[in-house]
Amino acid sequence: MAxxxxxxxxxxxxxxxxxxxxxxxxxxxxxxRHEARARIYVDTQTVLRPMMVGxxxxxDIDQQVRMLGxxxxxxxxxxxxxxxxxxxxxxxxxxxxDSQIETLMKTIKVEQTGxxxxxxxxxxxxxxxxxxxxxxxxxxxxxxxxxxSKRKDSxxxxxxxxxxxxxxxxxxxxxxxxxxxFKLKNMNVAATQTQDFFGRIQSMTDEVNRLKVQLSAAxxxxxxxxxxxxxxxxxxxxxxxxxxxxxxxxxxxxxALKRQLDDMERxxxxxxxxxxxxxxxxxxxxxxxxxxxxxxxxxxxxxxxxATNPVYQRLRNNLxxxxxxxxxxxxxxxxxxxxxxxIRSQANRVPQAEAELAQMNRDYEILRxxxxxxxxxxxxxxLGVKIDQTASMADFRIIEPPRMLPAPVFPSRIQMAAGVMxxxxxxxxxxxxxxxxVNPTFASERELREFTKRPVLGSxxxxxxxxxxxxxxxxxxxxxGVMGLFLLANVGWMAWISxxxxx
Numbered sequence: 001m002a003x004x005x006x007x008x009x010x011x012x013x014x015x016x017x018x019x020x021x022x023x024x025x026x027x028x029x030x031x032x033r034h035e036a037r038a039r040i041y042v043d044t045q046t047v048l049r050p051m052m053v054g055x056x057x058x059x060d061i062d063q064q065v066r067m068l069g070x071x072x073x074x075x076x077x078x079x080x081x082x083x084x085x086x087x088x089x090x091x092x093x094x095x096x097x098d099s100q101i102e103t104l105m106k107t108i109k110v111e112q113t114g115x116x117x118x119x120x121x122x123x124x125x126x127x128x129x130x131x132x133x134x135x136x137x138x139x140x141x142x143x144x145x146x147x148x149s150k151r152k153d154s155x156x157x158x159x160x161x162x163x164x165x166x167x168x169x170x171x172x173x174x175x176x177x178x179x180x181x182f183k184l185k186n187m188n189v190a191a192t193q194t195q196d197f198f199g200r201i202q203s204m205t206d207e208v209n210r211l212k213v214q215l216s217a218a219x220x221x222x223x224x225x226x227x228x229x230x231x232x233x234x235x236x237x238x239x240x241x242x243x244x245x246x247x248x249x250x251x252x253x254x255x256a257l258k259r260q261l262d263d264m265e266r267x268x269x270x271x272x273x274x275x276x277x278x279x280x281x282x283x284x285x286x287x288x289x290x291x292x293x294x295x296x297x298x299x300x301x302x303x304x305x306x307a308t309n310p311v312y313q314r315l316r317n318n319l320x321x322x323x324x325x326x327x328x329x330x331x332x333x334x335x336x337x338x339x340x341x342x343i344r345s346q347a348n349r350v351p352q353a354e355a356e357l358a359q360m361n362r363d364y365e366i367l368r369x370x371x372x373x374x375x376x377x378x379x380x381x382x383l384g385v386k387i388d389q390t391a392s393m394a395d396f397r398i399i400e401p402p403r404m405l406p407a408p409v410f411p412s413r414i415q416m417a418a419g420v421m422x423x424x425x426x427x428x429x430x431x432x433x434x435x436x437x438v439n440p441t442f443a444s445e446r447e448l449r450e451f452t453k454r455p456v457l458g459s460x461x462x463x464x465x466x467x468x469x470x471x472x473x474x475x476x477x478x479x480x481g482v483m484g485l486f487l488l489a490n491v492g493w494m495a496w497i498s499x500x501x502x503x
Contacts, residue, residue, distance in 0.1 A: 007436070008431075008432035012431060013483065015427055015428040016427065019420070019423065023420030027413055027417055027420060027497075032412055033124045033408060033409050034128030034131055034404055034405065035123070035124045035405045035409045036124075036128065036132040036134065036135040036404045037121070038120070038121045038135050038138075038398065039118065039119065039398075039399040039400035040118075040143070040396060040398055041117060041397045042119070069110055069119050070110075072138065072142055072145070077141060077145075078101050078104050079101060082101060084137055086137065087133050088130050088133060107124060108134075118399070119142070121139060123138075131404060132403065157381050158382060161374055162378065165378060168367060168371040172364070172367050175364045201344065208336050211332055211333040211336060212333060221322055222319065225315055225318050250285055254282060254286060258282060417493055417494045421487075
């Protein structure tokens with residue numbers, strides 16, 4: 001490939017020179033573009049803002065600032081820039097004004113950089129001073145816009161809330177009057193509003209059924225106690241009755257001493273002093289019990305006629321309690337059944353009255369809740385308007401004032417000149433290679449065989465002549481000189497462009 005291109009080297013040099021000359025003319029004609037830039041920071045974290053939390057209505061300042069940044073490059077704002085004589089934009093025909101506005105809307109850039117509230121405004125133009133004036137106008141527009149509209153929005157919101165409050169006051173008065181007239185008209189059936197009619201009937205029916213079940217259970221329990229009482233003898237045998245009912249203290253002491261004696265007999269012998277002492281005490285207590293029983297019988301000979309059986313006495317007490325419980329449950333059941341019948345007798349009036357009253361109460365509560373919320377928001381909006389009139393909730397700070405960048409934006413004339421030089425050499429080589437494709441030559445048998453896909457029958461050897469070598473050397477020197485002149489011309493051309501841009 002290199003040998004084939006070498007055969008068309010002078011064509012490549014001519015094409016490179018031609019492309020370089022044409023590219024230089026284009027570089028001279030195409031104007032450079034300059035960029036003007038500014039950066040603004042919007043501080044929304046003021047001291048007043050957290051102090052007013054819960055007291056005044058505070059819109060989302062961060063969201064408003066973001067929306068302001070997105071809508072800065074809107075058609076009305078760009079029209080103001082076009083009509084602003086200070087900016088100095090070119091005057092175009094009325095038919096091309098829309099096209100000019102669309103172009104400006106695409107070329108002006110407003111971007112968030114380094115944070116949520118840090119904005120960069122940039123614009124590129126062939127006239128750097130005009131680009132800087134346009135950025136200055138955008139910065140002023142960004143800082144001034146939103147303040148007046150925000151105050152106007154607050155005033156409009158307060159006025160709207162006042163109108164709604166007056167409307168709700170009228171509705172509340174009408175609702176209160178309707179509620180009062182209804183209660184006066186349905187006073188007899190309006191005493192039970194805590195639960196709906198059918199719910200009360202179901203609840204009272206369940207209560208009546210529960211009382212019936214309890215009464216039935218209490219009556220069965222009473223009958224069972226009565227049967228047990230009839231089968232129990234009220235009197236105990238004489239000895240047992242006396243022991244149980246006449247000398248309980250002596251019986252308990254004797255029983256305790258007998259337990260101690262049983263325990264001692266398991267541990268000691270019959271002759272142990274403690275065992276003998278305990279036996280003597282038990283004998284003395286039994287004698288005292290017999291003497292006490294004789295004394296009591298002598299004092300009250302009719303004592304044996306009373307019921308001495310403790311089981312009989314306990315059953316009789318239980319029967320009295322059961323009778324009282326049955327009477328109580330029967331009274332509760334009768335009272336609850338009477339209330340149930342009374343409510344059922346109002347079945348034609350109560351549900352309708354309750355439904356109407358519930359609807360009136362629901363409507364009134366909705367109106368009152370909305371009215372209270374509107375009053376609270378009116379106070380918050382009023383305080384917000386005062387805050388807007390006295391202090392700003394956001395502070396606009398110019399981090400980087402509008403300025404024109406010292407160097408033209410890409411591509412500058414020097415960059416375009418370097419690109420033209422490289423492009424001309426590439427095009428020259430490409431043309432030489434294209435000529436080899438149109439009129440191919442082969443430097444070896446292998447290249448010919450691969451190209452034709454046929455076998456090569458033979459080849460001839462060329463014997464180089466010294467005069468041909470000298471001529472080839474001279475051609476190389478000429479090519480080097482021409483290419484050196486090409487590079488020198490391009491370097492000089494770029495140096496001239498650089499000096500001109502510096503001045």
